[in-house]
Amino acid sequence: MNGMPARLLDGVAVANQIRQDLRPRIDAFAAAEGRAPALGIVLVGEDPASEIYVRNKLKSAGESGLRADLFRLPETARLDEVLAVVRDLNARPDCDGILVQSPLPAALGPEAEQVVFDAIDPRKDVDGFHPENVGRLVQKRPSLVACTPLGVVELLDRSGIAIEGARAVVVGRSDIVGKPVALLLLHRHATVTLCHSRTRDLQGVCASADILVAAIGRPAFVTPAFVRPGATVIDVGINRVTDAGLVRRIFPEGHRRREDFERRGSILVGDVHPGVAEVAGALTPVPGGVGPLTIAMLLSNTLKAAEARCSGSR
Numbered sequence: 259m260n261g262m263p264a265r266l267l268d269g270v271a272v273a274n275q276i277r278q279d280l281r282p283r284i285d286a287f288a289a290a291e292g293r294a295p296a297l298g299i300v301l302v303g304e305d306p307a308s309e310i311y312v313r314n315k316l317k318s319a320g321e322s323g324l325r326a327d328l329f330r331l332p333e334t335a336r337l338d339e340v341l342a343v344v345r346d347l348n349a350r351p352d353c354d355g356i357l358v359q360s361p362l363p364a365a366l367g368p369e370a371e372q373v374v375f376d377a378i379d380p381r382k383d384v385d386g387f388h389p390e391n392v393g394r395l396v397q398k399r400p401s402l403v404a405c406t407p408l409g410v411v412e413l414l415d416r417s418g419i420a421i422e423g424a425r426a427v428v429v430g431r432s433d434i435v436g437k438p439v440a441l442l443l444l445h446r447h448a449t450v451t452l453c454h455s456r457t458r459d460l461q462g463v464c465a466s467a468d469i470l471v472a473a474i475g476r477p478a479f480v481t482p483a484f485v486r487p488g489a490t491v492i493d494v495g496i497n498r499v500t501d502a503g504l505v506r507r508i509f510p511e512g513h514r515r516r517e518d519f520e521r522r523g524s525i526l527v528g529d530v531h532p533g534v535a536e537v538a539g540a541l542t543p544v545p546g547g548v549g550p551l552t553i554a555m556l557l558s559n560t561l562k563a564a565e566a567r568c569s570g571s572r
């Protein structure tokens with residue numbers, strides 16, 4: 259323990275700064291093109307978490323001066339119907355970015371997401387999931403990069419945390435978070451270790467980190483024993499917890515989050531245990547840490563895609 263509680267990295271404030279910084283470019287685009295940069299969001303089915311994410315994305319885009327259109331398909335939609343919507347958006351000159359909200363209904367089959375993401379025009383792929391964009395990221399060429407990983411790096415930069423030369427440990431190797439975060443940190447000259455469920459001595463590896471990124475999907479998994487005193491800890495996890503016993507084990511008596519749980523019957527908990535705040539030098543809260551950055555970077559990617567597509571036409 260270093261005796262001092264960690265500095266909390268305020269994702270809401272940083273996301274607001276990013277949106278403000280985008281504003282003049284959005285206005286310049288609108289003045290030059292006679293229309294706002296436009297994002298098409300495809301939502302299949304009625305997954306409650308997806309409904310909330312999509313609502314937040316639409317609201318945030320509208321507030322920032324982008325146009326965001328929602329294309330809804332029923333839970334029972336066939337794969338070819340989803341692909342037809344994507345192809346239509348690919349072809350529309352007044353659509354700059356396309357986002358298909360994940361997860362797609364299970365009935366579409368395990369390969370559906372890959373097939374749909376692959377069908378998106380890479381120049382409109384604001385989620386950065388298309389293999390062409392992933393390949394370009396690996397080679398450090400200009401590309402559209404996944405929003406959450408971009409948000410992690412942006413949060414570090416805007417919080418004044420040095421990446422170059424740092425030991426960065428990323429736990430989680432998914433295509434949407436872990437792998438692209440590791441690549442971005444590597445390109446910024448961190449020494450990167452990428453961990454996963456088969457990593458031996460995970461705790462020891464994590465405890466060597468100057469910057470520890472947790473993208474695991476397990477509530478409060480990263481306890482103080484994983485954290486070197488003074489390290490920066492980025493908590494990407496968003497886990498909805500409904501088990502009262504688990505909430506009691508994670509949060510001590512009288513903790514504000516216990517009261518939230520009593521009121522609502524569920525709370526969002528990160529992958530990092532609250533006790534880490536007593537050890538880390540800096541820490542992102544959940545909610546209010548990486549989450550708001552993800553949406554800010556979606557707006558940034560939409561503008562970037564719009565500028566890149568339209569620069570040739572000016």
Ligand code: NDP
Nearest residue numbers: 406430431432435454455473474475494495496548549552
């Ligand atoms: P995935 O389930 O795709 O990946 C989880 C990763 O964690 C895997 O690589 C897995 O290893 C690893 N892992 C699981 N258990 C352990 C363990 N016991 N020890 C070490 N590693 C383990 O999750 P995502 O990457 O999609 O998401 C991770 C978290 O981030 C989730 O809570 C998600 O909700 C959240 N998230 C937040 C976003 C935001 O905007 N803030 C955006 C996207 C996700 P293996 O590969 O070996 O199975």
